Amino acid sequence: MVISTGDITQKTYKKLVLQVSLSELSFCVIDLITHKVLHTQEVHFEKNKVIEEQLWRAFVDFSILANAYDEVVVLHNNSLNALVPTSLFDPAFLASYLQYNIKVFETDFFAYDALMPYEINNVYVPFMNINNFLLDQFESFDYKNSNTILLKKCLEFSKNKEEKLVFVHVQKEHFELVVVKNQELLLFNSFPYSTPEDFIYYLLFTCEQLQLNPETVTVKLLGKCSEDDAVYKMAFTYIRNCSLLQVAHLTAGLDVSETDLRNHFILYHS
Secondary structure, eight states, X not given: OEEESSOOOSOOOEEEEEEEOSSEEEEEEEETTTXXXXXXXXXXXXXXXXXXXXXXXXXXXXXXXXXXXXXXXXXXXXXXXEEEEGGGOOGGGHHHHHTTTSOXXXXXXXXXXXXXXXXXXXXXXXXXXXXXXXXXXXXXEEEEEHHHHHHHHHHHHTTTOOSOEEEEEEOSSEEEEEEEETTEEEEEEEEEOSSHHHHHHHHHHHHXXXXXXXXXXXXXXXXXXXXXXXXXXXXXXXXXXXXXXXOHHHHHXXXXXXXXXXXXXXXXXX
């Protein structure tokens, strides 16, 4: 969905992508001609402080955010979403798709992203206070739910692969789990966790529900995860074919390291 308050008249051939959650802001600048990543930054928010004030501080501290851009994309990083097949989708009833997944309020604003060509719609609740703040900073911007980007890439990776693939996108206090088979989405969910034991419980429980054998299923981890992390070691202990997502073939085009690409996978692929 696009929010616009004016027209961009001067070409810069640069794109700004901001990913915002209630705990952090990450952003990158991408060259629209070479598609290389020119700058990446993370800002962690303090708990119990107003988000708009911390966003304002980020714009003060990082002057690059005030530059002119041909494109600005805002990614709302939350799990306040539900996936609806196009055959069952009616944009007039967005709230009804969410009411069984999350607590819906009358004052909530709802949006959706169409995942083409997969005939899936991601219905979600954007952070409207963040959108309103950014309206004062940019002439126009496009906004999406972060999970839309993740799902599209996982579906692309599964093309012509008849085995079921499990992708685990690890974040600080929760992770997204995507199960696909040859561009068919079998499952998407988001789970909170605070310990490695929480993490492996949800992962193994999902495998059990989908009848995926930990001895044979392929599990790929991405996001904020390395081989030294406790959650990775836990998954590697219980799942035979568990590894970090291989992204070496993607790094040259973006001019970033494999670690950065996994860490900022959604940001760089928006």
